[in-house]
Amino acid sequence: MxxxxxxxxxxxxxxxxxxxxxxxxxxxxxxxxxxxxxxxxxxxxxxxxxxxxxxxxxxxxxxKREFVEELCFPAIQCNGIYENVYLLGTSxxxxxxxxxxxxxxxxxxxxxxxxxxxxxxxxxxxxxxxxxxxxxxxxxxxxxxxxxxxxxxxxxxxxxxxxxxxxxxxxxxxxKPWSMDENLAHCSYEAGILEDPNTTPPEDMWKLTVDPMKAPDQPEDFTVTFEKGLPVKLEYTEGAGGAKKTATDTVELFLAANQIARRNGVGRIDIVENRFIGLKSRGCYETPGLTMLRSAHIDLEGLVLDREVRALRDSFITTNYSRILYNGVFFSPEMEFLTSCITASQTNVNGVVRCRAYKGSFVVVGRYSETEKLYDASESSMDEIGDFAPSDTTGFISVQAIRLKKYGRAKEEAGQSLVK
Amino acid sequence: MxxxxxxxxxxxxxxxxxxxxxxxxxxxxxxxxxxxxxxxxxxxxxxxxxxxxxxxxxxxxxxKREFVEELCFPAIQCNGIYENVYLLGTSxxxxxxxxxxxxxxxxxxxxxxxxxxxxxxxxxxxxxxxxxxxxxxxxxxxxxxxxxxxxxxxxxxxxxxxxxxxxxxxxxxxxKPWSMDENLAHCSYEAGILEDPNTTPPEDMWKLTVDPMKAPDQPEDFTVTFEKGLPVKLEYTEGAGGAKKTATDTVELFLAANQIARRNGVGRIDIVENRFIGLKSRGCYETPGLTMLRSAHIDLEGLVLDREVRALRDSFITTNYSRILYNGVFFSPEMEFLTSCITASQTNVNGVVRCRAYKGSFVVVGRYSETEKLYDASESSMDEIGDFAPSDTTGFISVQAIRLKKYGRAKEEAGQSLVK
Amino acid sequence: MxxxxxxxxxxxxxxxxxxxxxxxxxxxxxxxxxxxxxxxxxxxxxxxxxxxxxxxxxxxxxxKREFVEELCFPAIQCNGIYENVYLLGTSxxxxxxxxxxxxxxxxxxxxxxxxxxxxxxxxxxxxxxxxxxxxxxxxxxxxxxxxxxxxxxxxxxxxxxxxxxxxxxxxxxxxKPWSMDENLAHCSYEAGILEDPNTTPPEDMWKLTVDPMKAPDQPEDFTVTFEKGLPVKLEYTEGAGGAKKTATDTVELFLAANQIARRNGVGRIDIVENRFIGLKSRGCYETPGLTMLRSAHIDLEGLVLDREVRALRDSFITTNYSRILYNGVFFSPEMEFLTSCITASQTNVNGVVRCRAYKGSFVVVGRYSETEKLYDASESSMDEIGDFAPSDTTGFISVQAIRLKKYGRAKEEAGQSLVK
Amino acid sequence: MxxxxxxxxxxxxxxxxxxxxxxxxxxxxxxxxxxxxxxxxxxxxxxxxxxxxxxxxxxxxxxKREFVEELCFPAIQCNGIYENVYLLGTSxxxxxxxxxxxxxxxxxxxxxxxxxxxxxxxxxxxxxxxxxxxxxxxxxxxxxxxxxxxxxxxxxxxxxxxxxxxxxxxxxxxxKPWSMDENLAHCSYEAGILEDPNTTPPEDMWKLTVDPMKAPDQPEDFTVTFEKGLPVKLEYTEGAGGAKKTATDTVELFLAANQIARRNGVGRIDIVENRFIGLKSRGCYETPGLTMLRSAHIDLEGLVLDREVRALRDSFITTNYSRILYNGVFFSPEMEFLTSCITASQTNVNGVVRCRAYKGSFVVVGRYSETEKLYDASESSMDEIGDFAPSDTTGFISVQAIRLKKYGRAKEEAGQSLVK
Known part of the structure; x- marks a missing residue:
């Protein structure tokens, strides 16, 4: 045998x-x-x-392809983040x-x-x-x-x-006096000299991204197009005065986003996090492209996602998806359930975000959508009356105030006036 | 009469x-x-x-003083943020x-x-x-x-x-072709030419912070000390080679944080947000000092706050406090309730964060606490066995796996194997 | 014209x-x-x-049909309830x-x-x-x-x-000295003499259900079958010693559930609730069939729904669906989103619940599922070792305890020993 | 040695x-x-x-006293319940x-x-x-x-x-062919013949409560007074035509509530629940007094608790407190945090609830508060205009409708009219 x-x-x-x-x-x-x-x-x-x-x-x-398509992209769709800071690169x-x-x-x-x-x-x-x-x-x-x-x-x-x-x-x-874990989305550094959370990581530790101080002196602009919350097109210029390029294949797009972020020093973080097993741990992470794609996605949602859908998604999906993924429970009934919910939340996340990377930072410089019309400049305008009776707001406020007036009166009667 | x-x-x-x-x-x-x-x-x-x-x-x-002490500081304590991006400066x-x-x-x-x-x-x-x-x-x-x-x-x-x-x-x-609102914590810009969310704000619009491209070429380091989640000391250097300074008075500390952020271009954002009355609106905001103090606070919580307290606080207080404040319901039973909860969550948020500002970005370069001992370098170390039986983790995983094995088996029996 | x-x-x-x-x-x-x-x-x-x-x-x-199928049944699927008590009959x-x-x-x-x-x-x-x-x-x-x-x-x-x-x-x-609103799911009573929340509703007010004191002295048993969280079959006996009946059509099933509940006095409540516009209001409600079908559904979920899916659903869908429906925002992006999530949560809610109604109360006397196998009697049994190493639990507990030991030590050091 | x-x-x-x-x-x-x-x-x-x-x-x-005061009473204050049904008696x-x-x-x-x-x-x-x-x-x-x-x-x-x-x-x-665990708050039954979730518990299993069918034919009324969410007085009659009694000592009050519930068959449940270690388990529980005190507390909150405080508490404290307690993590930072939040939520929960127990069911027949004035009968009255402009509601609705009109229009343009 x-x-x-x-x-x-x-x-x-x-x-x-x-x-x-x-x-x-x-x-x-x-x-x-x-x-x-x-x-x-x-x-x-x-x-x-x-x-x-x-x-x-x-x-x-x-x-690489399944990693980007099945994991990184859904993480972008739901703005995945662990403990406010970590983009879950290893997980x-x-x-x-x-x-x-x-x-x-x-x-x-x-x-x-x-x-x-x-x-x-x-x-x-x-x-x-x-x-x-x-x-x-x-x-x-x-x-x-x-x-x-x-x-x-x-x-x-x-x-x-x-x-x-x-x-x-x-x-x-x-x-090296630390341990590393690298993949297409990120590189992590922990243990060794990093175990003292007050030790600043040495500059030569960072592998994927350039030191922001050594990044180009000119910002680099690029454009990301999303469909149903997924990045589907990245338009950028290869270096100063370089050729215009467009990436639409998922892996190529992700790699191109990485290149832009890496040469501009975007995506470094340094945190103390809580491991699943209950220990705290210090980790340094570089997540170049994902940092930018996620931020661009969040920005677009401001333009095209309904307020209440966004609030529900933020409170329910983002945190739970991130916790579950961090804890390694990806193949699970709850992740299957959440994945359906992510998809349901992204139907209208269609549009284009104009982005800028510069010496370690990422900013959005504009966004638009050809198909989603929740934003209406004239309607929001302070200068136009439009199809909106200003007096309506009086009623809106009065009704909201019913409850608050009761509160104010009760406080007064209790000798705890809110006007101190 | x-x-x-x-x-x-x-x-x-x-x-x-x-x-x-x-x-x-x-x-x-x-x-x-x-x-x-x-x-x-x-x-x-x-x-x-x-x-x-x-x-x-x-x-x-x-x-100014009540603004900083009664509003800005509790916002730092609970990491207040609206729709992932806006630090609530006007509200x-x-x-x-x-x-x-x-x-x-x-x-x-x-x-x-x-x-x-x-x-x-x-x-x-x-x-x-x-x-x-x-x-x-x-x-x-x-x-x-x-x-x-x-x-x-x-x-x-x-x-x-x-x-x-x-x-x-x-x-x-x-x-100006936009409207502004300024206070100690921030300056907002909206309406006018900004109503088109795809119009990049002109460089001369920003009032409080220097253009990151014109910020100093050298990073500026400083240190924030927190007690019960509140900033109580800011140690910094006035300019390159300048004198060492320490601010402990709340207003002075806040102003000093503003100065550091302003000269390094930290705290600009540009978003489309959802107003309380149901319209979307584009706003640009500068929130110099608050951006840094809030990030430093988040960082310190990684070191000193228990994982579960943090998770509860994140899911409960941060979002609700931010929504309530944004919607103008500060004087309310729910805010009174939340305020008690914020205080209860911050008892152990004591420690020091070493920070760096550079051309628009803010990073943490180290942190420590003299009093809180949740983090234990030797215990988290991958190299030491310490007071921890590695075999314990086997049991931990096995118990977690009970539920997942059932899931895997059910999927298999349903002909939907997870291994595709 | x-x-x-x-x-x-x-x-x-x-x-x-x-x-x-x-x-x-x-x-x-x-x-x-x-x-x-x-x-x-x-x-x-x-x-x-x-x-x-x-x-x-x-x-x-x-x-009637669209009311039952599009509203009442999804409410059962997500265990809809407002402020812990009200089953949303009017909404x-x-x-x-x-x-x-x-x-x-x-x-x-x-x-x-x-x-x-x-x-x-x-x-x-x-x-x-x-x-x-x-x-x-x-x-x-x-x-x-x-x-x-x-x-x-x-x-x-x-x-x-x-x-x-x-x-x-x-x-x-x-x-009548109160106002009423009736539909297939319920009857509400409010205003008039009911405005004093301390006034007990007169016995002749209740229209749909018999006074529990006048209900039959023998319990009535029946069986509800669910598929994907929806009631698809109701098996019952028409009165004592009556003929066995089976309802499978949605409206017939709902009506039959109503009849059973009505003759056994099930489904009365009396509450002070918070209206959307910020006033408190006293309401008395009879929701006969829905009360029982919802409770049976909750019971079945205990048997067939994964713990984590249930917890996520409870915290996210049930409360939000109920609040949104109560507030009248049914035709909305958020309800469209939630409806997708309800469906995603109910895939495995298949099984049969044996129920009993008696003088105002409803209890479950047994449940089973032919298809879902999350529950395994031998595995849960205290008497068998089975495919489960008891020592695994030691590791599970040890890992959970890491964080708690730190807490205990910190309390002790702070002179606040937990052992008082 | x-x-x-x-x-x-x-x-x-x-x-x-x-x-x-x-x-x-x-x-x-x-x-x-x-x-x-x-x-x-x-x-x-x-x-x-x-x-x-x-x-x-x-x-x-x-x-007994610390059990009632430190555990049972806070559970009442926060309406503690696990998986919608279980009142946590053992935990x-x-x-x-x-x-x-x-x-x-x-x-x-x-x-x-x-x-x-x-x-x-x-x-x-x-x-x-x-x-x-x-x-x-x-x-x-x-x-x-x-x-x-x-x-x-x-x-x-x-x-x-x-x-x-x-x-x-x-x-x-x-x-006995099952195992039991008893305390002042409840008795549990599990294992043995109960392991088949479709086996109806035999009538002689239940130890604490009388069979509802054998309970008195007349309802029993009593009154519970709460201060800051805690039961402080129970007024009841010892049997039909019996003497009026009042219990104010915590343990006596709890015991008296138990007696009333026990003789009226109140507080039995039978569920399949999810254990912390990931197994499902069938349990039958009797929780006589606690069932009634908790329900009375919920009722009173309808009268005296602000809507938003209640909603926050429901979504945050009730579920988390119950999960944490069920999982045995009582001595923990998160429970210490939650306990502070419970107290903060109950300041205004002062009032009296008139209750009725009858053959297995518990109902509230009235409630009032001498001190809390959030409810105002005349204001809620449909018949009076009072200090409230009906036209205000028009504005309230119009503002809420802004977002929904956009939704309706977008659906129409997408050829998915909501009017089908």
Whole structure:
């Protein structure tokens, strides 16, 4: 009888290479899996290394399109944001990665999946909740939560020794004093020297975006067109005096937005956030294109979305979608429900936003819609009477005041006059 | 028997001067009232003009301190924001103005108050709901909603003719092609050429903040200390190589924050918003200091506020406080209730935020708290096991997964596998 | 040129008959409109009276089916309730009435619609907001808000005099000391002697339901089947020892539920509620069938709806749907949005609820679902270990406790130990 | 050196007696702890048994007053309810029990606390989250989650054998085919034959309340007075023609309310609910007095609470308080925050509610307040014009309609007329 197979999320780094060797040592056949969600990485080299280290195979799956279309774009539609600041860059990639890994595991007949996430972070939760929903019978091997593993490999030196012993090639590059996670939407930095929330991130840490101080001295203007809340066209100029370009393909559009934001230093944040498991954690994030597309979307909603629909959506969808995604519960009844609600809220979000990026900041310089007519300049105008009786407002105010007059009188009678 | 007295909110401009004359023509004695909420204005000249135009008296009330302490600071405590973007600058000033006007009206024995707000805007609602709560028996004379008035003065020329006839001095200054409202916290621009939401505001429109492109080439760093969510100390340097300064008085602190933001171009926004009366309206706003203090407050909450308290506060207080304030319902049972809740949420918001302003953007470069210990670097560290069993997380995930496995199985059985 | 036409919502009573005469006196041609939403009424007699009083025509539109299917059933799906108690019986009927009246007005080429609602109630708001959304150009004639009308008809005697003068037949029936509104879903009682909230409603007031004290001494059992949250089958016994019956047609099912509830005294409430216009109002309501169908629906959701979907739905849809409907904003972007969300939430609400009515109370005595399997008796069982490691819960608790231990420690350090 | 001490929550039953013996066998000194939260129980006998079985001591703590005052009354103030139906009876008692047990543990110098909760229920979570917040350093011994224990005692016979061997007296009373939990506020029934959610609970299961069919044929009236949302006086008659009684002491008042509800069959429910750990569970509950006091409180709020305060409280406090309490997170920053908000919401909830209980149902027959004047009969009256211009409502409606007319027009232009 053959060995049992495990599908390991492999990165090519020291940790997952040691896990690979350890799984083999435990008697498993290992299928490695790498997700291409747009991160800068030498997939071929990693693939080669995996096989060299004993993996039966190593899959590299290109998930960029599904990542943008199924995750990033709905996040834009609902203005997703966690704790007022974080644009969910890491969380957004997890569902497509988990799904692709399960597909490989199923194709290869693996009884278990494995990953190299630590035992204190959000990502283990996000991956595993995805795994269990996607294939409830799957087993998960999480070495960094297995005492046998984490007691044996208590420090980096133990891993290096094991690598040497196991014939794992180790690159001599000195590791950075923080950990990173990159994808098409963002790059995160945490741990190491960043653990002190009062330590300013060193300038050379930021990878995706230029330092705002070194960004061009001239603002860069561009235009985003939305249909049903989704970006469908990006019009921009490649550099000063450059050619006019138009991106309409989702991935191209997203990449072009990234380029604009990256060269103008847009999208850096630095926060202390609350992890799902109840610990606080300091994270620095770069989310170049998504920051701008989301802000442009919010702006357009001002023009075309009904006030009450917006208020309901803000209070209900934005926060819940963000919390659920952050907590890794993407494959769930509640996310399926919310996704229907997002779509229902975006029917009229059609229009064009004119944008500007400059030295770290993003501003909107104009917007219009050919199809949505909720805004009517003449009607809002202070100078015209139009189809609106000013005296109507008197009645509006009087009726609103009924309740407030009672309040004022009650306060007075209680000797707590509001006029102090 | 003497004439009935009216207390008129007076600005010194053409509109309210004509209203003053018209009220006198209608047979009232008029007491003028001006609120000093920090706007740039020649109060003495306006006062003189009021009396010259026939007012019995003209009060100028300095409301800066109560404006900052009773309105701006609670708005910072609850991260107040309307429709994701607007920091409520105009709305914040209305309650203190309404209250001071009622006090003058009461002191002078006025049966009515009057104002020059148009019939389509938010401000008429905000003032009048305030008036009615503060003194339920008060009468309100709103000429721009009175057909007798607005039919007679259909355009600016009618007002100019009336001014000439009534001996109202008219300054020859050409009026700007938009209307403005200024106070210590912000300046707003709307109407006129801004009514087309696709018209980019001209650079010379912005009054409070420097154009980010003309802001200093070096970032400016400063430090804000919060106690119970309130800014209590601002440490900064007056210009490059300048002297170190510290502001602790609320008004001084607020003004200093304004200065830093203004010289670095921080706090401009341009939106289409939904007015209380159901119209959409385009507004441009500068909110220099408040923008930075609010962002610093949000940042500190990441470090010191419990996750669940924060989530409850975000979903409950921030949006409701902002909506209620925007709609002018400040003097109300619901605001009294919310205010208690704000205070209850801020007990632990104590700490220091290190901030940076640069060419239109504001970033946090570090934060710490001497007293609050929710964040624990070693505990969050990915590198240490500490007082935390990694295997605990396995149980945490397994329990969360119970519900999701059921979902996955049900989907599978329904032939809608999540793994597509 | 012919006269302008007005479509009047006509009831056959003194008020609307006088309004009819008054509109004719004002020079209009009047088309009367009556909505049959299931109230007990002699439509033929009223129709005759309308024509006798001078109406050009009188339409009687049967709206029962659309009332049940488009309003009552979605209200059941989302457990609609206003201020914890009121099942929205009156509000539910208003949208279909407003729509049918506009259709008649359009068919007859009326420039305006008219109604006999008072100026302090909710119904004027509900009808007119409906009218304006359905036909934005429509004019509304609301005599009870028109000083010309209400000053002329200051009391009932004025109306009686006018009726005599105008040849309006007046029935001698003494009017009840309260006003009523009836439809298929409910009957409301308010005003008159009920205005004192401490006055217990007289037993002979209640029209639809039997006094619980006079209801049968034996409970009545029945069964409701739901599909996607909608009642699709009602199985019951006609009286003690009676024949077994099954209703599947929506209107028949609703009527049968009414009959069961009515004979068992189920569905009476008595509350003080907050009207949209800011006044408090005391209302007594009978909502027989809807009370039971809604409760049965809630019960089934316990069995088949995912916890998180339910929590989101409860906090978002139920309250907002109820508030919007109560306030008469049914034809609106927000209700269109919410309606999509209701549907999305009910996909799995399939199953059967066994119910019991007895002397004013309704209880569930069992429920099951053939298709939904979220509930698993063996899994929940305290006696079996099953596919569930008890130790997992230890981890679940430990992770939840991280945050709480910090809280406990901080309290202790602050000298505010939680153990007092 | 002495043995380590453990404080065991002891019930006198088979399970906890075996746990007691097992803890002793493991080498611990055991202090037993019993909480008197109003359940029917022979505390003296249990105490004796504990000592006989080897406990060093057995504490019986009377927690009835703190249970009523600190838990039940705030639950009434905020209308606490879980998933629309469950009044949280079990959850309410857990915090006072956990706190008293920790106090005993601290007094006795125990390093750990222990309990007999199963590994699938809510109570283990509620107790332990309480323990950890109350004393973060405490250890918890949960035998039913310890494989050593639960593998050894796989069935009831194993426990009986162990009892025989360990000299634990076993009463021969046949255990009921369900499990129960009783306290002053309620009694719960679950597990056993109740695990099939379609099994109707047998009539002899219900312990606290009389079968509604056997309840008196005459309704019983009584009166509840509230101050700041708290019940402060209960006026009732002891039986038909009995003496008038008044209860003002909190515990007496609560007990009297229980008696009235119990003899009239009020407060039974039967639901399938969602446990914190993600399983669904069927529970039957009797909550006699609390059901009535909560309903009376809701009724009074209709009369005296401002509409907007009520709406905010409903959407924010009621659901969150209930969820947090249900999930056992009572000792937490969020509950501390919510508790402040509850108090702030109840300032004006002062008044008297006249109530009626009859054969399983509770109704309000009148209410009034001497101090709160939000309700004004003449003002709400349809018959009086009063201090209210009916034409004001026209303006109110017109302004509300602005947005809806736009919606109607947009739908028409899109060929989706609302008039179908």
């Amino acid at each position: 053959g060995k049992e197979k495990v599908c390991l999320a492999y990165s090519g780094g020291l940790d997952t290479s040691c896990i690979l060797a350890w799984l083999i040592e435990k008697g498993y056949d290992v299928i490695c899996f790498m997700a291409d969600v747009g991160q800068e990485e030498d997939f071929e080299a990693a693939k080669e290394k995996a096989v060299k280290c004993g993996a039966l195979k190593c899959y590299v799956e290109d998930l 957004l990639a997890r569902p497509v990665i988990a799904r692709a890994q399960i597909k490989v595991a199923q194709k290869e007949g693996c009884f278990a999946v494995s990953h190299g996430c630590t035992g204190k972070g959000n990502d283990q939760v996000r991956f595993e909740l995805g795994f269990y929903a996607l294939q409830p019978s799957i087993k998960v091997i999480a070495p960094w939560r297995d005492p046998e593993f984490y007691n044996r490999f208590a420090g980096r030196n133990d891993l290096l020794d094991y690598a040497a012993k196991s014939g794992i090639p180790v690159t001599s590059t000195k590791s | 003497g004439k009935e007295k009216v207390c008129l909110a007076y600005s010194g401009g053409l509109d309210t001067s004509c209203i003053l004359a018209w009220l006198i023509e209608k047979g009232y004695d008029v007491i003028c009232f001006m609120a000093d909420v920090g706007q740039e204005e020649d109060f003495e000249a306006a006062k003189e003009k009021a009396v010259k135009c026939g007012a019995l008296k003209c009060y100028v009330e300095d409301l 914040l000033a209305r309650p203190v103005i309404a209250r001071a006007q009622i006090k003058v009206a009461q002191k002078e024995g006025c049966f009515a108050v009057s104002h020059g707000c148009t019939g389509k805007g938010n401000d008429q609602v905000r003032f009048e709901l305030g008036f009615y709560a503060l003194q339920p028996s008060i009468k309100v004379i709103a000429p721009w909603r009175d057909p007798e008035f607005y039919n007679r003065f259909a355009g600016r020329n009618d007002l100019l003719d009336y001014a000439a006839k009534s001996g109202i001095p008219v300054t020859s200054t050409k009026s | 012919g006269k302008e036409k007005v479509c009047l919502a006509y009831s056959g009573g003194l008020d609307t008959s006088c309004i009819l005469a008054w509109l004719i006196e004002k020079g209009y041609d009047v088309i009367c409109f009556m909505a049959d939403v299931g109230q007990e009424e002699d439509f033929e007699a009223a129709k005759e009276k309308a024509v006798k009083c001078g109406a050009l025509k009188c339409y009687v539109e049967d709206l 539910l009927a208003r949208p279909v009435i407003a729509r049918a009246q506009i259709k008649v007005a359009q068919k007859e080429g009326c420039f305006a619609v008219s109604h006999g609602c008072t100026g302090k109630g909710n119904d004027q708001v509900r009808f007119e907001l409906g009218f304006y959304a359905l036909q934005p150009s429509i004019k509304v004639i609301a005599p009870w808000r028109d000083p010309e009308f209400y000053n002329r008809f200051a009391g009932r005697n004025d109306l009686l005099d006018y009726a005599a003068k105008s040849g309006i037949p007046v029935t001698s029936t003494k009017s | 002495g043995k380590e001490k453990v404080c065991l929550a002891y019930s006198g039953g088979l399970d906890t007696s075996c746990i007691l013996a097992w803890l002793i066998e493991k080498g611990y000194d055991v202090i037993c702890f019993m909480a008197d939260v109003g359940q029917e129980e022979d505390f003296e006998a249990a105490k004796e048994k504990a000592v006989k079985c080897g406990a060093l001591k057995c504490y019986v703590e009377d927690l 309410l008692a857990r915090p006072v029990i956990a706190r008293a047990q920790i106090k005993v543990a601290q007094k006795e110098g125990c390093f750990a606390v222990s309990h007999g909760c199963t590994g699938k229920g809510n109570d283990q979570v509620r107790f332990e989250l309480g323990f950890y917040a109350l004393q973060p350093s405490i250890k918890v011994i949960a035998p039913w989650r310890d494989p050593e224990f639960y593998n050894r005692f796989a069935g009831r016979n194993d426990l009986l054998d162990y009892a025989a061997k360990s000299g634990i007296p076993v009463t021969s009373t046949k255990s």
